Amino acid sequence: MARGRLRIYLGAAPGVGKTYAMLSEAHRRIERGTDCVVAFVEHHDRPRTEVMLHGLEEIPRRELEYRGAVFTEMDVDAVLARRPQVALVDELPHTNIPGSRNAKRWQDVEELLAAGIDVVSTVNIQHLESLGDVVESITGVRQQETVPDEVVRRADQIELVDMSPQALRRRMAHGNIYQPDKVDAALSNYFRPGNLTALRELALLWVADRVDEYLNAYRSEHRVSKIWGSRERIVVGLTGGPEGRTLIRRAARLAEKGAGGEVLAVYIARSDGLNSASPKELAVQRTLVEDLGGTYHHVVGDDVPAALLDFARGVNATQIVLGVSRRSSWQYVFGPGVGATVARDSGPDLDVHLITHDEAGKGRLPLGRSARLGRSRLIWGWLTGVLGPVLLTGLLTSAAPEVGLANDMLLFLALTVAAALLGGLLPALTSAVVGSLLLNWFFTPPVHTLTIADPENIVAIAIFVGVAVSVASVVDLAARRTQQATRLRAESEILSFLAGSVLRGETSLEALLERVRETFGMESVALLERAADVAPWTRAGSVGPRPCRSPEGADVDVPVGDHMTLALSGRVLPASDRRVLAAFAAQAAVVLDRQRLQQEADQAKELAEGNRIRTALLAAVSHDLRTPLAGIKASVSSLRSDDVEWSEQDRAELLEAIEAGADRLDHLVGNLLDMSRLQTGTVTPIVREADLDEVVPMALGGVPEDSVELDIPETLPMVNVDKGLLERVVANVVENAVKYSPGETPVLVKASSLADRVEVRVVDRGPGVPDEAKERIFEPFQRYGDSPRGAGVGLGLAVARGFAEAVGGTLTAEDTPGGGLTMVLTLPTAPGRRPGRPDLPAAVTS
Secondary structure (H helix, E strand, O other), X not given: OOOOOEEEEEEOOOOOOHHHHHHHHHHXXXXXXXXXXXXXXXXXXXXXXXXXXXXXXXXXOEEEEEOOEEEEEOOHHHHHHHOOOEEEEOOOOOEOOOOOOOOEHHHHHHHHHHOOOEXXXXXXXXXXXXXXXXXHHHHOOOOOOXXXXXXXXXXXXXXXXXXXXXXHHHHHHOOOOOOHHHHHHHHHOOOXXXXXXHHHHHHHHHHHHHHHHHHHHHHHHOOOXXXXXXXXXXXXXXXXXXXXXXXXXHHHHHHHOOOOOEEEEEEEEOOOOOXXXXXXXXXXXXXXXXXXXXXXXXXXXXXXXXXXXXXXXXXXXXXXXXXXXXXXXXXXXXXXXXXXXXHHXXXXXXXXXXXXXXXXXXXXXXXXXXXXXXXXXXXXXXXXXXXXXXXXXXXXXXHOOOOOHHHHHHHHHHHHHHHHHHHOHHHHHHHHHHHHHHHHXXXXXXXXXXXXXXXXXXXXXHHHHHHHHHHHHHHHHHHHHHHHHHHHXXXXXXXXXXXXXXXXXXXXXXXXXXXXXXXXXOOEEEEEEOOOOOOOOEXXXXXXXXXXXXXXXXXXXXXXXXXXXXXXXXXXXXXXXHHHHHHHHHHHHHHHHHHHHHHHHHHHHHXXXXXXXXHXXXXXXXXXXXXXXXXXXXXXXXXXXXXXXXXXHHHHHHHHHHHHHHHHHHHHHHHHHHHHHHHHOOOOOOOXXXXXHHHHHHOOOOOXXXXXXXXXXXXXXXXXXXXXXXXXXXXXXXXXXXXHOOOOOOEEEXXXXXXXXXXXXXXXXXXXXXXXXXXHHHOOOOOOOOOOHHHOOOOHHHHHHHHHHHOOOEEEEEEOOOOOEEEEEEEEXXXXXXXXXXXXXXXXXX
C-alpha cells in the first residue's frame, strides 16, 4: 500500500491563518472531486474559521474521561474506517489525553499516512523540538507541546503562512484571535512586535533551509552540475596572500546586496603545494570570514582552477571572487593564471569577479609550474629528446655544415639538458643516445659511418654522453626532491590546519569528519569502533550519505588502534594522501575520547556539586539549627524548674517560644530535606489539574495575617502541577517577600493568564535586589545583603525554583515598579481546560 502524502501549513505565531488556509485547501479539493474529511479541526471560537467548516464532512470525535472531566480527541479508528482520500488534522504537536491511542497527535497522523491516507495539518514554528530553547529565549515561554523536526522535514509539502507583525497585532486588536478581555495582556506579552518579528524570521529561515535541502537533493538525484542561481552564494578563492582580506570583505558586501547571501572562502591546497601560502595569514582570513558570517573551507586539488570550479558548482554558487594576479607581465609566458582560467571555464551561469588589490602585478615566481613533472612536461621532454636531435642534425647539415665538431657537441648537449629540464631522466638519456649516434654518423670523420678515426673524437663523444647523463640525473633528482618537498609542504599545511582546529577548541566529532570529507573530496566518512575482535562494528560518528557500516565496505579505511577505524567512501586515495589521513584518523579518536571524558567530567561535576551541598547541609545543621534548639531547650528547662514559680502569662510566653522554635526548626529541616531531594534528583511530582484559588491560600498559613493581599481570579485556567510542590513554592516565595517587605505594606500575590501559561506574581515593596544578584539569590545557602544568621540558611528561594522547574514552570525575579522585588512564577495550563477563555492555550499551539 502506497504511503499517504503529508502537507503542512507552517506559521510563525498563533492567528496567522494556518487553519483557515487548510480549510480553504479542503474546499478547493472537494470542488475537484477529492474525498476530503475533517478528522480534527479546532476553530477556537473564531467566526471566520468556524464558517470555513460549513460544507465539510467532520468525523465524530472520540470522548475520553480523565480525572472527572470529559475531553475530545481525534478518533483514529473512525478515520481509518471511513478511509477518505484526504484528512484534515489540526495542531500536529498536540499532546493527547491519557488513554488515547497514541501519546502525540503526530503519531496518530503517522498511522493515517501508513494507511495510505493523505493528511493536511498545521504547525507553529515554536513547536519544533530543536527550536525550543531559541523560542524560550525570545518569548520567555517554554513550549510544552513539541513535534520532532524530522516529522515535519519528512512532509511532502510545507507551505509557509506568513503575516507581518503589524498585521497580526491588528487582527489581535480587532478580536479575531483572542477574546476582547485578553487582548491587552496578549499584546503586551507574547504578541510584542519584537517577539513576532523574531518568530517570523525563524519560520522564514527554517523554510528556506528546507527548500535548500529539496534543491540539493534534486540536483544530486538528477546529477545536475549546472549552476542554479536560486540563492546568492559567493565563493572567495584564497591563496594565503595578504590580498585575501580584501577579497573577503568585498564578497561580504556583494552578499549583503542579495537576500540570504552566503560567503564561502575556500583555500585550494595542491598536492604539490601552493606557493606563498602563509598559515598565519590563512588563520587570520579564516577568522575574518567567520566573523562576517561566512564559512571557511580547505580543499585538496592538483588543478587549482578545476578544483575551485568543482567546489563552486558543488555548493551551487552563483559568483566567484578572485584577486587580480600578482604576476608580472613577463611571467604570463608560463600560462594564463588561475583567474583567467577560472573566468574562461566558468560558463554563463557562474560570474567571476577579479578584484584589484595592493599586491597586483608585483610579481611572484611561478614555482608551481616547475615543481613537478606533469603529463604535458613529459610529452615535451620526449619530443625534445627524440625529435630535437633529428631536427638539429638537419639544421646543422643544411644551414651550418662547417661550425666544427666541438660546437656541434655543445649544441647537442644543450638539447639534452633541455630534454632533462622538461622531461627528466629518461627523455634526457634518450636524447644523449640519439644525439651521440647522429654526431658519430653525420659529424665525426669518417662521416656516414659509425667508425671513429680520431681517438680524440672518441673521448669527446664519451665525455658528451657522460655529461648529458650526469646533467639529466641531477635535473631529475632535483625535480623529484622538489616534488617531495612541495608535497610535504601541502601536507604540513593540512596538518597545521588540523592542529589549529584543536587549539581553537573544535571538539565536535561530526565537524572533524566533515572536514575530512571536504578536504579529500569523499562522499561519506564514518568513525567505526567495536568492543572486541569478533564484535560487530558500530558507528561512533558519521557524515555524508550512506556511511559505511564496516571497513570492508569502504573505499579507504585507516585503522586507529585495534578496535577503531576511519572508513571513507567515494574514491580510492593514493598512498601519499593516507599519511595525512592517518593524522585525521588519530585526531578523530582523540576527539571521541575527549567527548566521552567530558561526559564523565560532567557526571563527576554533578557528584562534586552533590558533595558540596551535603557539606553545606552539615554546616547548616551545625550552626543555623542550633539557635531554635537552644531556645526550645531553655524554655523547657525553665518550665521544668522547681525553683521558680511561673505565672500563667510567663508559662504562655515560654510555651509560645517553644512552639515558635519548633515551627522554625520544622521549616529549616523541611527546606534542607527538600534541597537534598532536588540535588539527588529524587523529586517525582504527581502532576494533576489544580485551581490556583484553592492552592495559593493554603500556602499562606506560615505568614502573619493581613501581611498578604490576594488577587486570584476564579476564571483562571486550571494548571498542571503537583499541588504539594506548588504550595511549598508559593509558601517559600511569600515568606521571603514578607520578611523583606515593610511591616505596614502587605505583599501582593496576583495571578493572570497568557497563552498556554499562568503567571503568579509575588510583589513586595522591600529594598529590592540589584540586577547582578537576581540569579544569585536562587543559589543554595545564599542570603542577600546583611541578613543575620538567624534569618535562615538561604534555601527558601533555591527550593522554590527547584520545585517550580520540577512541575514544568519557571521562577524568576524582576524589579517592582517604584521599588521592591517581584517574583514571577510561571505555570503550564492544563490541556483542554480553559475556563473563561477557551481559546487561549490553543492559540499558541494552533
